[in-house]
Amino acid sequence: MSAVLQLSDVTRIHGAGATEVHALRSVTFAAYAGELVAVMGPSGSGKSTLLTLAGGLDQPTDGSVAVEGTDLGALGSKGRARLRRTSIGYVFQDFNLIPALTAAENVALPRELDGERSRNAGRLARAALEEVGIGDLADRFPDEMSGGQQQRVAIARAVVGERRLILADEPTGALDTETGEEILRLIRARCDAGAAGVLVTHEARHAAWADRVVFLRDGVVVDETGSTPVDALLEPGLAR
């Protein structure tokens, strides 16, 4: 099986000389279709750098980043922007919705930018909003919605048009625990439906929704937790 996201030997150095900072050091990392991978680590461990590189928002100093087999470094900035619109969905902590656009227009925007006819883009947007459970809020503006609803819009925008790589940077950071959990449930469902997800978080409770948890420390992967279930925790009578 080929990886949807593949970072090979990626190094990212910010600055030069005395102020040089190694944000990532020879990191190799992959996310496959159907899995959610969490990246944990303290501030400054390189986890956000990893995500911006995966999303083509930044370039590695050394090594390569490939999305669905396409080397991002080999594309120009135009090609990268196009790939971002068609293959990569980004979910941010602070939602990043455009306040002057309705929920449906926010979700339709990446499709329209990609040349989709606006009627068709609107239809896809409404379907995506339906899928995240807020079809009835399609015509609301962001400031008319709760934080949890806004984040649902952001997730709809990230998944619209069958994008297969979902990158989420502390997506539950601004939400209460129960709302945050609903957001994780949606991201999880998207991965169960075949997307590859990368979730950056410093909260273990959120990372636990992932199939694998990767620990970054000082730009290096220091550990990785698989997902072998512990038998003792099984609920009695629960068929597995």
Added chain:
Amino acid sequence: MSVRQALLALLEQGPMYGYQLRSEFEQRTGATWPLNVGQVYTTLSRLERDGLVEKAGGADGSTGDDAHVMYKVTDPGRAEVSEWFTMPVPRTQPPRDELAIKLALAVTVSGVDVGAVIQQQRSATISALQDYTRLKRSGRAATPEAVEDLAWSLVLDSLVFGAEAEVRWLDHCEARLRRAGELRSATRRVPAAAADDEEARR
């Protein structure tokens, strides 16, 4: 664990026999605190001795065969349940915490790689968290229909928050030990100044 109070509280719902009590208990708590049926009967006979429960007759006035002896709660039993729900669970004597003790010793015993101790524990605790979360998103905890399912999902939440607290404490220990210069071999070290620069940039 207060098996005694738990059984009394369950009997508030109506007369039950031992197996039934055990299955009602596990409906709410999963296999988190397994209860064997012998323990249930021992507890019931102590409760009976103390006058908190009594054997309940069936419709025909019989008390059933040995395996199906029904018990019901008495008035003093009800009073004990109500007191249990009113009083907070005492926290004056923290239960012995093997991990806290292990870390306290790892820090002071020479030659122990404290960084590795922390990292291994964190991996193990996160694996357990993943298991709890998997149970939360599958089965009856994910879509609670009965109130017992909701109870079970709250017990799972308790395990989740407990494990999360442990991971946060481990992160905190690691950060403090690094600052104190006590972690040498955990990972490749970066000059502290460089790490601070990156922190400031964010």
